[in-house]
Structures are given as C-alpha cells and as structure tokens.
Amino acid sequence: MKKGDLYFPGKEFKKRAWLKDKSIYKKAEKNPVKFWEELAKELKWSKKWTEVFSHKPPYFEWFKNGKINITENALDENLKKRGEKPALIWEPELTEEKAKILTYKELSKEVNKFANALKKLGVKKGNRVGIYLPMIPEVIIAMLACARIGAVHTLVFSAFSPAALKIRLQDTEAKILITADGYYRRGKVINLKENADAGIEETKVEKVIVVKRAKNEIFWEERRDIWWDEVIENQPDFCQPEIMDSEDLLFILYTSGSTGKPKGCEHTCGGYAVQAKFTGKWIFDWKEDDIFWSMADIGWITGHTYNCYSPLLNGVTFLIFEGAPDWPTPHRWAEIIEKYGVTVFYTAPTAIRMFEKYNGKISESYKFETLRLLGSVGEPFDEAAWQWYFEKIGKKRCPIVDTWWQTETGGILITSLPGIGPFKPSFTGLAFPGVKVDILDDRGKSVRAGKEGNLVLLPPFAPGLFRGIYKNPQKYLETYWTQYGEKIYFTSDAALHDKNGLIRIVGRVDDVIKVAGHRITTGELESAISLHEDITECAVIGKKDEIKGEVPVAFIVSKKTKKPVEQIKKEVIEEIRKEIGPIALPKEVYLVEDLPKTRSGKIMRRILKRLFTGEDLGDLSTLSNPQSVEEVKKVIGL
Ligand code: PRX
16 A cells, blocks of 8 residues: 555445445534434433433533433343353463353343442442452453442552552542452562552542452451452342433543643443444444454553443453463464454554564464454554554454544544545544544634644534543643633644545644553653652653654753662652552653753753754753753763
C-alpha cells in the first residue's frame, strides 16, 4: 500500500458484517436521539424510560426513569440461548498451569454467589467497593457481582502502588476491598496483599476479601481479612438483581488529572450498557462463533468495557490473560492467538511496535488463520506500525479498526466500521453513528480539511459519556465544559480531518502523556517527585519513544543535596514507583542547576520539550534565566 491509500473490507468480510451500508450514518445523523433509543430497546429494561435524552448543560441524562440491571442483560439473558457456551477463557501466566473456561451458566452462578456474599457482608446499593485484582476470573466476577446488587465498583490497576490505591479508597470511602494474595508477573510472584495492606491504612476499609491465587505467604488480620472461597461457601446460586435507575452509578474509574490527584469518572447504568453493547457488536462485528481477545488490563477503561461488559452483553466468548504478552518467550501473544483460535484481536500501538521489534521474523511463521479483524486503541497509531499489523498479523486479510475514545467516554466514539471502511493508516475514521464530533479552532470555528484543531463532542454526545467527577463538580466543569461553553465537550485531543472527513488524532493538548498507551499526567509525576525532601523544583515532559510512543523525562533541581547524582536520581525514580507504580517511571532523570522560567516564575516545559524534538526554541529573551537553557542542553548532551 502507498501512503494515503484507502483500504476497504474484502467481499467475504462485508457479506457477513453487521453493518455494510454507509447509509447508517445518515440515518443516525437525522435523529441521533431516536437512533440510540431504537438501540436501547434491544436491551432488557424492567421499566421503560420516560425521556430519552435530557440536557441541562453541562449536565445530561439518558433514558430518564428507565430501570435496568446490566448483569441481567450480560448474564441472565444469555442463559436462555447460550448457557453452555464459554463466556470467559482465562489464560494464566504460567504455561504449565491449566487455563480456566467459564460458560455463561458457570459465570452467572459465580457472580450470583459472590453477589450474595457481598450482601451478607452488608454491602448495599450505592456503596462503593474497591477491587484491586490482577487478570484472573475473579476480577470479572467481582465487578459483575457489584453491578448485580447495585454497588459501585472502583477498580485499581493491580500494578498501582499502595499510595495510588489509598488515594482512590479514600476518595470513594469504600468499606470493602477485594484483592488477592499474589499473582504472577514474568515468572515472579507479586505480593499484592502486602500492597493492599499498606494501601488501606488511613481509609475506611473494614473488610478485605482475598482471592487465593499464588498461595504466597501473606500477613493476615483475623478480624478484617476473609478468603474469597470462604465468603462464597454455601451462598445461593441466585441473587435477585437490584433494580437500578438508568442514571444510577455503575462504576467509578479514576484517571489522571492535571494535579497529583486522580479524577473519579462516574459512569452510569443505562447509557453505558447501550453504548457498550452496540459499539462492541458493530465495531468488532461479533458473531456467535467469535473469540475475542483484548490485551488491555481490566484496571483501565478498555478492560471494563471490552474485557467484561461489552462481550457479555453480546453473548460473545472473550479471553483474558494474566501475564505479560512477551513472557516466557517474546511470542507468547502469538501462541495465545493460535491456541484458542482468536478471531478478533484488540491491542495498542505500543504492543504492535514491540511485537515488530522483538519478533518481526517469528510472526511470519504464524499463520493466524483464525483472525478476521484487528483493533487498536489508546495512542496515535503510526503508519509504519499500521502496515506491519496489517501485513504480518492480519496477513493483508483483516480490516483494522483504530478506535478513539477515553476513560470519560465509556466506549469507542471514533473509528471506521469494519464492514464499511475505509481504513486509512494513521486515521481513526468517522464518528460512530449517532455521535456528533467536530474539530474547532481556538475561536470555536470548524477547521478545514488538513488543519489541526481541538476535537470536541457535540450534543447529544453519547449515552455512555461519563456524568461527572466524583465529589468534584468544579473540576468537571473546568476541564470539559469551559473551553467552548457548557454545550460542547472538550476532549483535550488535537485532531484533523481529511477531505473525506476521516479523523486523525494528533495527541493531547494538555499535560497528559500516553506512555505505552497508559494515561499519565506530567503533573502527577511532578507531585510524586516533589515529595522527595532534597528536590527543590522539578519539571516532567513527554519525549517521543520508538516503542512506547512517549516516555516521561524528569528534570530535577536540588540545591541542598549532598548525595551523589546517581543516588538522587535513583531515589526520584523510587519516589514515583512508591507514589504511582512501575508504569510511570521516567526514562531519564536529569539533575540541573536551574529550569527555564518566565519572569513570573512559570517553568517553561515547552522549551524543555523542544530541546528533544529539535523544534525552534522561540524567543528566549522573555525568560528570567535564559542561561538555564544552555546548561540544560549540556546536561542532556546537546
Ligand atoms: O489522547 C487520546 C488517546 O488516549 C486518550 C484517552 O486515554 P484513556 O482515558 O487512558 O483511554 C484510553 C483507552 C480508551 C485520548 O484522549 N487515544 C485513545 N485512543 C486513541 C488515542 N489516540 C490516538 N488514537 C487512538 N485510537
């Protein structure tokens, strides 16, 4: 393929696809509210809504007064048609350990039992429950059990540090935490319980439910800790689903905020269920015989929506994997695809670049005959990685859906539809039917083709878009609804479109960096570094990286330290590991005398960034300390 070429789905693919005619876009555009209403009717509601979409800017509601329980749709509805069909395949990290397969019936039974167990522990509708679990079946069971009884789950990525866990537990005031003794990561046992014990200090957690996974030795607090197996013992197989209002909270998921404090995104029951169901069905084009594997961790929004709710709402078989895709061999991921006959595979550009680098050749010996559709998410998908994915994994046969969305949006909002296309490398595609987007310049005018601007969502947004930041309405307003007023959702992404309207995501316009697809703000890294007593000032920027897309680079100033440079750098890295976790570690830490600042004392991160990109530094005479730039240049070896 040449640069700029368009690709369309093959005849065979198109023939079977749910959507093959682009008239769907027009139909949805005419009346998006009605369009979503028709889709909502395909779910089971215990009471119909009285109003489909109501809007009091910046607040909005979907399916007002409708009553629904997402687990009735995800589990009970499937029991009638496909009770014996595998719902969940779990591949453990250790190759010698047996995989687990849970049918819809078995999964439903486990969820109901655990839901009853939670009830017995006193968990009620609206209570928040913390879940700090790795990729094991119990994480799915725990989420669904919460949803069954109307408790609000808050997952915390298992590689997050105790400090990161603590902030989330404090904010949600969860009284229950569900965790595990340990789990496997690259052949080592990670003592998760130890992190959980530290994370619950100074929180309201009263009970800790512990899954026995790695059988490692752990500390046990008799009055507080209970084994998962013991809580579910003798619990009945059925738990009446709690009737939830469409706008009741389903879960809170934290994402990076501009300060050190993460933001709790509030997702609600009805709208989220509708969007999760239909984005999965149409974008991954699921059929009864598909086996879907999304590589994301359940601790991120991709995990919530496409490793749990969406496939279940569609009666699909999906796979979750405990380990790292390149362990014990660099091609473990390829073996998993072949072992289970995965048909639809969803991953991030970082993983694709890593596969290419470490097993560009190996992948040629895999035929991947079962694959029929590929997906990508989380970061800009460069043309080279796209081509490699298309040729070597998809064998030029599989359409690629590059999907744009955010923790806030709950489900995919921009992509090419697989049975319609076109697919254009480095472009994500069009807004999903029923979703209105625009790209605006700073004055709020739509940009012309080829010109960059700010990507925004227009009313009626999408049913799954989050409704607020937990306990922080001010931040919700400031972050999303001030740039262009209260009727336009500001995504914080820069984008452009081509003459056909296909959208390319350029990247964030705020201080978020995407490290291997993980969302981190430079602000939260700086807050962590500032906790080190010898650091007087610091600045973190994102630097382009061949594999991870971007990596953080930290500049630190330490006026008083007597420690050797290498020692202080190590301590700074440790501080980040302790406050956030290993995913956020900076690639480089530079100790400098001073940081470039404006006369009013603002650190000029833009200049630091440009030193790496080679862009023009601009007028340095406005700085209060232009000499600092020369020093920084020397330190970074320019
Ligand atoms: O910058 C965009 C980038 O990821 C951000 C959202 O991150 P997060 O909330 O962690 O959710 C990621 C998974 C849904 C966006 O603001 N992003 C997401 N998908 C894409 C993307 N950038 C380019 N292309 C994408 N397909």
